[in-house]
Amino acid sequence: MKKKNSLLKKLANKAYEFGFVSKIKTDIIETGLNEDTVRLISEKKNEPEWLLEFRLQAYRHWLTLDMPTWAHLEIPSIDYQAISYYADPLKKNKENKNKEIDPELMKTFEKLGIPLEERLALSGTAVDAVMDSVSVKTTFKEELKEKGIIFCSMSEAIQEYPDLVRQYLGTVVNYRDNFYAALNTAVFSDGSFVYIPKGVRCPMELSTYFRINAANTGQFERTLIVADDDSYVSYLEGCTAPMRDENQLHAAIVEIVVMENAEVKYSTVQNWYPGDAEGKGGVYNFVTKRGDCRGRNSKLSWTQVETGSAITWKYPSCILRGDNSQGEFYSVALTNNYQQADTGTKMIHLGKNTRSTIISKGISAGKSQNSYRGLVRVSKNADGARNYSQCDSLLLGDKCGAHTFPYMDIHNNSAIVEHEATTSKISEDQLFYCNQRGIGTEEAIGLIVNGYAKEVLNKLPMEFAIEAQKLLSVSLEGAVG
Amino acid sequence: MGNEKEYIAIFDSHRELIDKPCARLLNTERAKALEIFKSSGFPGPKEENWLHTNVAKRFATDYGMNLGRVMAETGSHDIFICDVPNLNTHKAYIVNDSFRAADNKGKSLPQGVILDSLNEIAKKNPTLLEPYYNRLAGDGDSIAQFNTTFTQDGIVLYIPKNTTVEETIQIVALLQSNVEMMSNRRLLIILEENSKASLLLCDHSSLQKQTLSTQVTEIFIGRGASLDMYEVEETALTNTRLGHIFVHQDRDSRFKHSNITLTNGFTRNYVEVRLEGEGAETSINGLAIGDKKQHIDNRTIVDHKVSHCTSNELYKYILDEESTGVFAGRMLIRPGAQHSVSEQTNRNLCLTSCAHMYAQPQLEIYADDVKCSHGSTVGQLDENALFYMQQRGVPADEARHLLMYAFAGEVIEHIGIEALRDRLHMLVEKRFRGELNRCKGCNLCK
Numbered sequence: 001m002k003k004k005n006s007l008l009k010k011l012a013n014k015a016y017e018f019g020f021v022s023k024i025k026t027d028i029i030e031t032g033l034n035e036d037t038v039r040l041i042s043e044k045k046n047e048p049e050w051l052l053e054f055r056l057q058a059y060r061h062w063l064t065l066d067m068p069t070w071a072h073l074e075i076p077s078i079d080y081q082a083i084s085y086y087a088d089p090l091k092k093n094k095e096n097k098n099k100e101i102d103p104e105l106m107k108t109f110e111k112l113g114i115p116l117e118e119r120l121a122l123s124g125t126a127v128d129a130v131m132d133s134v135s136v137k138t139t140f141k142e143e144l145k146e147k148g149i150i151f152c153s154m155s156e157a158i159q160e161y162p163d164l165v166r167q168y169l170g171t172v173v174n175y176r177d178n179f180y181a182a183l184n185t186a187v188f189s190d191g192s193f194v195y196i197p198k199g200v201r202c203p204m205e206l207s208t209y210f211r212i213n214a215a216n217t218g219q220f221e222r223t224l225i226v227a228d229d230d231s232y233v234s235y236l237e238g239c240t241a242p243m244r245d246e247n248q249l250h251a252a253i254v255e256i257v258v259m260e261n262a263e264v265k266y267s268t269v270q271n272w273y274p275g276d277a278e279g280k281g282g283v284y285n286f287v288t289k290r291g292d293c294r295g296r297n298s299k300l301s302w303t304q305v306e307t308g309s310a311i312t313w314k315y316p317s318c319i320l321r322g323d324n325s326q327g328e329f330y331s332v333a334l335t336n337n338y339q340q341a342d343t344g345t346k347m348i349h350l351g352k353n354t355r356s357t358i359i360s361k362g363i364s365a366g367k368s369q370n371s372y373r374g375l376v377r378v379s380k381n382a383d384g385a386r387n388y389s390q391c392d393s394l395l396l397g398d399k400c401g402a403h404t405f406p407y408m409d410i411h412n413n414s415a416i417v418e419h420e421a422t423t424s425k426i427s428e429d430q431l432f433y434c435n436q437r438g439i440g441t442e443e444a445i446g447l448i449v450n451g452y453a454k455e456v457l458n459k460l461p462m463e464f465a466i467e468a469q470k471l472l473s474v475s476l477e478g479a480v481g
Numbered sequence: 482m483g484n485e486k487e488y489i490a491i492f493d494s495h496r497e498l499i500d501k502p503c504a505r506l507l508n509t510e511r512a513k514a515l516e517i518f519k520s521s522g523f524p525g526p527k528e529e530n531w532l533h534t535n536v537a538k539r540f541a542t543d544y545g546m547n548l549g550r551v552m553a554e555t556g557s558h559d560i561f562i563c564d565v566p567n568l569n570t571h572k573a574y575i576v577n578d579s580f581r582a583a584d585n586k587g588k589s590l591p592q593g594v595i596l597d598s599l600n601e602i603a604k605k606n607p608t609l610l611e612p613y614y615n616r617l618a619g620d621g622d623s624i625a626q627f628n629t630t631f632t633q634d635g636i637v638l639y640i641p642k643n644t645t646v647e648e649t650i651q652i653v654a655l656l657q658s659n660v661e662m663m664s665n666r667r668l669l670i671i672l673e674e675n676s677k678a679s680l681l682l683c684d685h686s687s688l689q690k691q692t693l694s695t696q697v698t699e700i701f702i703g704r705g706a707s708l709d710m711y712e713v714e715e716t717a718l719t720n721t722r723l724g725h726i727f728v729h730q731d732r733d734s735r736f737k738h739s740n741i742t743l744t745n746g747f748t749r750n751y752v753e754v755r756l757e758g759e760g761a762e763t764s765i766n767g768l769a770i771g772d773k774k775q776h777i778d779n780r781t782i783v784d785h786k787v788s789h790c791t792s793n794e795l796y797k798y799i800l801d802e803e804s805t806g807v808f809a810g811r812m813l814i815r816p817g818a819q820h821s822v823s824e825q826t827n828r829n830l831c832l833t834s835c836a837h838m839y840a841q842p843q844l845e846i847y848a849d850d851v852k853c854s855h856g857s858t859v860g861q862l863d864e865n866a867l868f869y870m871q872q873r874g875v876p877a878d879e880a881r882h883l884l885m886y887a888f889a890g891e892v893i894e895h896i897g898i899e900a901l902r903d904r905l906h907m908l909v910e911k912r913f914r915g916e917l918n919r920c921k922g923c924n925l926c927k
Binding site: 070072378380393398401402403408409410411412416417418419421422423 | 529816817819829831832833834836837838839840841842843844845846847848849850851852853854855856857858859860861
């Protein structure tokens with residue numbers, strides 16, 4: 001018992017590794033949201049008229065909506081007028097009108113392990129670094145351009161490839177989709193844009209790193225990935241935020257278009273600041289992520305490791321429109337202390353012989369609540385659709401909760417849909433076995449949890465897998481008494 | 482808000498008529514329920530618990546309500562014998578929403594056992610029913626409140642301490658009317674310590690008119706008591722059935738429930754089991770066979786409030802033609818309900834592309850030392866098995882029936898009374914063959 005207590009203490013004292021604040025001169029607009037704010041953001045980014053109109057439409061629609069309450073979450077009321085919707089950490093060099101990166105900012109990303117200088121970067125990964133509302137730098141752009149791949153910040157894409165952006169933006173996630181999607185569409189500031197041309201296999205991993213730095217701001221980024229026929233891309237996303245007592249809002253949209261025979265792999269390691277051990281502070285992560293498998297034989301795979309955020313509301317989804325298209329969702333969601341997560345996926349089978357796999361592993365500790373919520377819909381014309389879902393939950397402690405809410409809507413008699421879920425605590429037998437062989441309790445728990453999550457971690461690209469594994473054991477240290 | 486206003490207006494203008502024949506207990510609870518119903522109204526189609534079952538629409542028909550307590554013309558037992566071969570049962574009827582005693586040919590129930598009209602017992606012996614009536618349904622949804630608001634009678638079954646009722650008690654609910662009609666019936670079942678009973682509830686209606694029945698059943702199972710309850714629905718396409726069962730289980734009690742929907746129109750069955758005493762065991766099962774435009778919605782909640790309770794759940798659907806199935810099963814393990822064991826299985830067969838199935842098995846768990854699992858599948862008959870049988874000379878249709886029969890068999894096997902099991906096997910088989918599945922000796926079907 002003594003040991004258990006000391007383990008718990010250790011956890012309580014465990015600091016969030018990325019919780020530092022960088023002192024960077026940041027251009028922050030006034031708090032509050034109205035049509036003028038939307039116009040101001042659009043103006044700052046020098047956007048074309050159609051985009052402003054698009055934003056305003058979304059804003060007006062947002063005004064008619066209420067915050068969704070159906071999730072198994074307790075969300076304190078959010079004052080949307082107390083948030084600043086645009087924060088730019090880049091200072092402008094007036095003479096040559098180019099944006100110059102503040103050395104402090106470079107240091108920040110270095111500290112986060114994301115070197116922005118290409119010579120220092122890990123080979124094989126191109127990075128788009130986004131701080132607050134602005135993309136700081138995108139590496140390896142030129143190399144990728146040689147192959148015809150466009151990888152740049154969303155603002156840049158709007159200036160340089162307006163037709164491409166206009167063709168796809170908002171076609172997967174309509175602003176009418178939900179409250180946060182409407183909000184994001186109205187005020188989105190930056191994010192990444194990726195276009196992989198026909199027949200091209202992206203030679204390196206593309207990655208975006210999101211960082212919230214400024215206080216009293218929210219981050220509303222928007223990512224759009226288009227994989228044209230016969231192409232392939234693997235995309236990674238990471239995120240962190242400083243430790244603050246007040247909650248910060250992050251409401252992003254990710255849209256992915258997958259054309260014929262193309263494949264997109266999207267991996268996330270979400271490590272926003274989860275709040276302290278008393279549940280104070282932390283990021284509210286309300287994200288809409290969706291991919292549209294438009295072509296035949298297209299494939300979209302979501303992998304997520306969710307360890308951060310005070311509240312997570314996130315359902316990366318696949319619309320399986322093309323015949324024989326394939327959707328995958330692999331998730332590990334870990335909650336500790338007072339964290340709350342309601343996460344899962346939607347697999348919408350529209351095409352014939354479409355397949356989907358859902359593997360979700362939830363781990364709850366402390367006083368946290370962790371829910372899986374997933375929908376599998378097989379439409380009338382989706383002959384031969386196949387789905388397999390497995391949702392397991394692991395409970396560490398008797399104060400936390402683990403919940404499973406799967407939805408199956410089947411409108412076709414040739415569909416085969418399976419769902420199974422189990423909930424249990426760490427096996428005493430397994431712990432005892434490890435202890436017997438001289439492995440300490442904490443280490444044994446790490447082993448068991450990593451084994452439990454292995455099915456999902458294996459789907460992550462190498463560097464991410466290592467990071468995710470470390471994250472899991474850090475977040476879990478001493479969590480079991 | 483939709484047509485609930487009309488019902489509230491009906492209630493307000495006929496309040497005296499409704500209250501007059503009823504016991505004070507029913508009227509007191511009625512007043513409370515009315516207030517709740519007034520503020521909530523009928524559930525809208527966007528409410529999470531009613532997503533695929535648009536119930537407000539079902540109340541739009543201009544139903545007749547027998548508020549003046551006019552008795553139906555003939556005793557139902559004269560024209561209807563719901564006979565289960567080789568099974569002697571002790572019968573009682575509910576015609577529309579009124580209790581009707583049956584001729585049990587001189588047989589009597591053990592001493593102290595009450596099987597009678599709810600309204601009459603509430604008048605004669607209010608202290609017996611007060612601790613129970615509306616104690617569970619009081620927290621129920623707006624349809625349960627609607628029932629409490631309008632109900633005037635039903636059945637009470639009371640089994641005193643240490644009493645075992647050997648004979649199965651059979652309650653036959655019947656609808657009789659020449660016009661569109663609504664009935665709001667109420668069942669109150671109380672099993673005191675260490676008592677034991679088995680109960681068969683048959684819901685029949687073959688009327689061509691639109692009918693709607695709400696039925697709220699409250700069940701209290703005392704310490705060490707045991708209740709086996711089987712419900713069979715054989716109604717018509719024109720019928721809407723909104724059933725609620727609320728169960729309170731004390732320490733070491735046992736509850737077994739099987740709900741078989743053979744033929745119906747629009748059905749919603751809600752079962753809520755509250756495990757309040759350690760060592761309580763519950764098993765709830767269901768089989769639904771749908772075709773034409775039938776709609777079958779089963780929603781269950783098993784609430785593990787204390788530790789060391791066990792629950793099992795098995796629901797199976799066979800959906801043909803344009804039928805719709807909805808299943809939502811929620812297992813709730815409260816904080817501190819350690820050592821709970823909970824298992825839920827839902828298997829569904831969709832036979833045509835117009836049949837729809839919506840399944841939502843849910844686990845909500847707030848304790849760590851538990852074993853909980855659920856599994857749910859939607860699929861078709863195994864092609865290989867069909868082919869295998871055809872290879873061996875079994876015609877395709879016959880092979881299909883055999884497989885469906887075996888699929889349904891798993892639920893029927895849970896039924897503890899052999900004679901009833903045989904009867905249901907037969908009824909299910911007949912149902913698959915499209916033959917009349919009415920009971921033998923039923924004048925309505927002859």
